[in-house]
Each structure stands twice: as structure tokens, then as C-alpha cells.
Amino acid sequence: MPLVNLRKVLDHAAENSYGVAAFNVNNMEQIQAIMEAAIETDSPVIVQASRGARSYSQDNYLKHLMLAAVELYPHIPIVMHQDHGNSPKTCISAMENGFTSVMMDGSLLEDAKTPADYDYNVKVTKEVVALAHARGVSVEGEIGCLGSLEHKEPAAHGSKPAEAHDADLEQEPEPEGAMSHLTDPEEAERFVADTKVDALAVAIGTSHGAYKFTRQPDGEILAMSVIEEIHRRLPNTHLVMHGSSSVPQELQDEIRKYGGKMNQTWGVPVEEIQRGIKHGVRKINIDTDNRMAMTGAIRKVMSMKPGEFDPRAYLKPAKEAMRKICQQRFEEFGAEGWAGKIKPLSTAKMAKRYESGELAIKIDKSLQPA
Ligand code: G3H
Ligand code: 13P
Ligand code: ZN
Secondary structure, eight states: OOOBOHHHHHHHHHHTTOOEEEEEOOSHHHHHHHHHHHHHHTOOEEEEEOHHHHHHTTTHHHHHHHHHHHHHOTTSOEEEEEEEEOSHHHHHHHHHTTOSEEEEOTTBOTTSSSBOOHHHHHHHHHHHHHHHHHTTOEEEEEESOOOOTTSSSOOOTTOOTTSSHHHHHTSOOOHHHHHTTSOOHHHHHHHHHHHOOSEEEEOSSOOSSSOOBSSSOOTTTSOHHHHHHHHHHOTTSEEEEOSOOOOOHHHHHHHHHTTOOOOOOBOOOHHHHHHHHTTTEEEEEEOHHHHHHHHHHHHHHHHHOTTOOOHHHHHHHHHHHHHHHHHHHHHHTTOTTOGGGOOOOOHHHHHHHHHHTTTOOOOOGGGSOO
């Protein structure tokens, strides 16, 4: 089957109460790792590429690698998604390159650093929704800014908020300032009504990269209750958790054991993601865990076999280490066994469904507090 629209996959996930991991890719081995895990577990796949990934892989390589995956595994629904599009222009070029889903991240301005206001976010997101839906492409929007509740400022996209936790430890946390970048459930409700996005990324204190939390997160620094409130108000909207790597201790240890430098850190526990899935989370973004798994495996070969210079000798174990993580996440999020049950529609048919209004998200005003 050709690449499919995200909405179709997430509607199925919602009907059957599971979540779908969205893995970032930059190269062939990462795509292979995801596909091997998907075959093993019969799971639907969301492959996503950041702007950095698209420029690294020059779009054309990425496009043809994805077409190879489709050709090899025609029975697996695969979504090709633009991660953190910073402008309508980026989303348009993704669509022109065959992406079947785009994220317009209007929570930040085009520089992907400066927090944007509500009106700007609605304006750019609406623009992308109109263009994308006309082509049968789905849109993820974001309201609120990612970033740790242990820090004062929201994080810029791609920033590494606490590259060394040491520096943060000297700084007193400022919970009130920090809370202000979390998603406001009332605003989330307005945003979905105003933009008609297919999926909504929410800010609950997670951030990108390995350095998310300086301790095992609890409700103080990982605001799962915000997801619960948003889901109560928007039960028909698919929620997205960004920055959802769990940063497993064993991967940290493996990297250190083979000469890597990594300060102790904590990620998002899988149980918290599973709690999110019970409350409307359908897409879970993971990049760092896979990066760490590959790096640990490569370091191990480099350290144990210093005479090795065939790249396949370290890329193969790196791919296998990533496959393991992907497989675990498919299983943990309940996606296993569903790929064959999804009946995807062509983007042309999806465009007709958008046009007819049958995919419009129903907002139930009675769910708002008095
Ligand atoms: O959104 C964050 C992903 O980990 C992608 O990161 O911009 O370094 O490719 P990147
Ligand atoms: P991690 O850095 O936690 O893997 O998050 C990735 C992500 O959110 C990509 O959009
Ligand atoms: Zn993200």
C-alpha cells in the first residue's frame, strides 16, 4: 500500500485504545530498524523526519528509502511525517516530497526558538491545514511550548536543555515561571476548534534530548494531569507526546562503559506514556532512545574490535539495537497486531473525506467546566 495519512492510523488507534510510536529517521539503517520491528510485531508505522534530517538526507534519498520500505512491506501502513515544521513553506516542501503528514509547529516562531502568540500559531496552522487537507495530508499542531518544569524558560526546538545537569543544579527551579509554557487546556480546546488539526501536541514538561529530568519524574515535573484535563475537554482529539524517550538506564550505562560521556539523567517512564494512552495520547515521539541504542552499539564494536574498519561491522549491531527499542515500544504502547487491520485510504480519498466535513473534530461544549 502507498504511504498513508496519519489521521487514518490514529483514528484506528483511538478506536482500539492503543498508541503509535513515531520514530525519527535520518538514514537507511534507522528505516530498516523500524520496519523490521514493525514486521516482527505487525504494527502500524509513523516515520518522521525533522528539518535537520531532511537536509542531512537531501529529501530525495529519504523519499526513495521510504518508497523502498513501502515496496518491501506492502501490508504495513506507513505514515511519512514532517516533524516540527517551522513554517508553511517547510510543510509545503514536505508535501511536495511525498510526506503524507506534516507538523506545523506554530508554538514557536519560524526561528524555532522564540515562543509565538496564540494568533500567530492559529494563523500558520490554519494555513497549513487548508493546503494539506486539500491534498489528503494530515496535520499535527502544537499548543504550549515543550521544555522542562525544572527550568525557567521553554526549550527551543532541537536545543539540549540541560546538556549537563550540573549547571542546572546550581539554579533554583522556578515552578511558576516554568508552568506558564505548559498547554492551557482551555486554549487547547479553542485551538482545535480554530485550526481543525488532526492531532495536537501538548506541552507537559517534557523536552527533547537525553537531559529531560534531573531525577525520576513525578507529577511536579511531568504534568500528566494536564493531558487528562485536555482529554476530558477534547475526547475526540488525538494527543501527541513529544520528548517521550525513556532514556533507559542500561543505555546510559552502555554508552559510559564504552568510553562515552553522559551525565546521569532521567527520561519519561513508559508507565507514564501508558497512562497517557489511556487519556487520548495516540502518537508518541521517540528519537533519543534510538540514538542512544545505536551509539552504545557502535561504541561497543569500536572499543572491543579496534582493528575493525568495515562500516557494516558496527552499523549492523547499531540497527539491531534500534530494532529492539522500536519493538519494545510497539509492544508497550499496544500497537502490536494492528497493522493488518487498518484499511488505509489513498490521499485522494482522504482529501474527499476532509472536504465533505466528515473528519471534522466534534467539540462538545458541555464538557467545559461551568
Ligand atoms: O525533534 C527532535 C528530534 O529529536 C529531531 O532532532 O532536529 O536533531 O533532527 P533533530
Ligand atoms: P526525544 O528526544 O525524547 O526522543 O523526543 C523526540 C521528539 O519529540 C521528536 O519530535
Ligand atoms: Zn518533538
